[in-house]
Amino acid sequence: MKNVVREPQQERSIEKKNRIIDAGYQLFSEVGYYGTNTAEIAKRAGVSTGIVYGYFRDKRDILICVLEIYIERVFDPFLKMFDNLTVPVDFDTIISKIIDMAIKTHKNNRKIHEALHSMAGSDEAVGAQFIALEDAITLKIAKKFSNLGVNIDHALEKIHFAMDIIQSFSHEYVFDKHDYIDYTVMKDMVITIVKDLFI
């Protein structure tokens, strides 16, 4: 029974595992998955190369954990925005808030976002995680509306697509920086479009 990955119970161990994930997070952000080697991760985490394999099956396993952290960090606050929603839904406010948050998280995580997304194509599990995430968000929001008694035609399609648009815009906003674009104008466009979808 080789390749057994320790499931750390000790506080110190958990902290060490987290340090490794953090190091991976940073390095994948900085130089991408393929630009990072395990020795570097270990060094950055302040541990030996060997122990990395005490906590993770392999390098890819670190990637998966980084992905989990990323999702937690980026999407959990996003989902929480819908917890306090009340009727009548003030779409104007919520949409604006969501876009602001999307921009903010994109800004704070732009490099790791790129790095992870670029793996989605080649690594099945990573791709699946992203899809699962979109599903979770779409379904959760739909359920929320349903619970509030708000009926929306083609709710799933609208929610999903609104998300796509917002993502796309946030990405645009944070990365591309086409200098001929007035992003304030564009942001208003997004708000209008998304609002129109739901009202």
Place this chain on the structure above:
Amino acid sequence: MKNVVREPQQERSIEKKNRIIDAGYQLFSEVGYYGTNTAEIAKRAGVSTGIVYGYFRDKRDILICVLEIYIERVFDPFLKMFDNLTVPVDFDTIISKIIDMAIKTHKNNRKIHEALHSMAGSDEAVGAQFIALEDAITLKIAKKFSNLGVNIDHALEKIHFAMDIIQSFSHEYVFDKHDYIDYTVMKDMVITIVKDLFI
């Protein structure tokens, strides 16, 4: 003077260079940039590994050329759609056509699209190319409208964002396949939204 990359003049040479690019195109599509090695590219192209470095500075150089071909293949026909545009602009028709074409090119090039996009984050030149491309399209379309005497408020922002939405949807359409989504419905949403932007 080492590392001089031959600019092939002979027909045979040009054809050989293209074969290499094609091989790269295929392999990057199939297994991604990091999953491909130069020996494999050479073999697929029917040339020796050595000569690859006669035509290309390094492996990345092949990537850049593949990217060029990709852009040519995918975006040139896209741009041509606007050549025959006449006033009054039939937005309904043109938007529908564009979406159909976007879906079609996404379908035909889904793997290479993934592969190249995943490089945009880690390779500056690749990222720059994508941005330049978006610029070219946005500006060309804007100019076309201008030439036709069609005045649109915030034309650049609208065109750019319309493109983003269509890209996003095409991607969604071709890749994700969330089973709870009715993509026909979504497509109509996209058409409506984009039309509303311009009318």
Place this chain on the structure above:
Amino acid sequence: MKNVVREPQQERSIEKKNRIIDAGYQLFSEVGYYGTNTAEIAKRAGVSTGIVYGYFRDKRDILICVLEIYIERVFDPFLKMFDNLTVPVDFDTIISKIIDMAIKTHKNNRKIHEALHSMAGSDEAVGAQFIALEDAITLKIAKKFSNLGVNIDHALEKIHFAMDIIQSFSHEYVFDKHDYIDYTVMKDMVITIVKDLFI
């Protein structure tokens, strides 16, 4: 004073040391010396990896102990067969019995036998042990005959060689399984040959 190997006095300790040896015995049998790692030995023995080095200098030291156990288990009963020998020696019976026992022990210990023998070539101590063992057996049997007043020309050579033949046959019998060989016939050949040596 580092690296001092504890000589366990406590009963519990002795039992623990034996458990480690047993674990080594099993694992060396199953996957060979190089296919076994110390962590696995510790786990199988139900002890920590660290304490293994409390009882053994290093991994090889476990091997040596396993070898001792092996010799004890396999050859002691063999030697005991000669204890009750009486004159006139009934070679027919004793040879037959010895062959049967050799086959039986080979069968019961085939894997560890392989594992240990394969180390004899590369590890001097292991090789020496095997030689010492053969010496012990040969000399003990010779002495027995001498004590019984049985005189045999070139007794040492005959005994030693008889042993070789029987070993070789047992090995053949248990391992090779050439399907064109009738091992019953072969066994009779062995008995005849060995008998002829001594009568």
Place this chain on the structure above:
Amino acid sequence: MKNVVREPQQERSIEKKNRIIDAGYQLFSEVGYYGTNTAEIAKRAGVSTGIVYGYFRDKRDILICVLEIYIERVFDPFLKMFDNLTVPVDFDTIISKIIDMAIKTHKNNRKIHEALHSMAGSDEAVGAQFIALEDAITLKIAKKFSNLGVNIDHALEKIHFAMDIIQSFSHEYVFDKHDYIDYTVMKDMVITIVKDLFI
């Protein structure tokens, strides 16, 4: 199609492949399979580590090739001894010759013999090769006798077992060196025994 092993056509290449095999042969002899690393093999062969994997799938592949060479070197001359056999068979002479040759080849190849045999237990292919070899020898000799019109009861068992005995003796002769054994006496015993088998 990765991991393609060059099948060298060029003279220079064949010579290089042989140099690697020879280096493996030597090193496996000197320090065993597990005591040898590929870098060392490459160095000894005067090539780079990389090219080793141009000629061999992996380290084990080198072992297999070494085994082939070993078999060729050791057993081919052995088989050739039977080519010129005529009736009536002079068992006395041929057996004596075979034993002499067996001793000689054992002497010349004692270390590699040990190294390869020690792998037979853990590597299925190596084990199978040894068995196939014994089969080939046994069957070839049997056929020879048959072709010569020499009829032997239980020929296969006798030939096989004679081989076993000779092997065993040669091994004894070359390796063990129990100092109380007179190997000249023992050799005569072997000759007598084997002769008695066939006459």
Place this chain on the structure above:
DNA sequence: CATGAATGAGGATTCATTCAT
């Protein structure tokens, strides 16, 4: 005595790139 986390040297293998022909 005991634990099991930690170490880090070592090893097999890959692959972008160069070079002799």
Place this chain on the structure above:
DNA sequence: AATGAATGAATCCTCATTCAT
């Protein structure tokens, strides 16, 4: 211009052994 053999640094991962607790 072309070949493909050759290079060797780099990488992932293992595991015997040590050490803090």
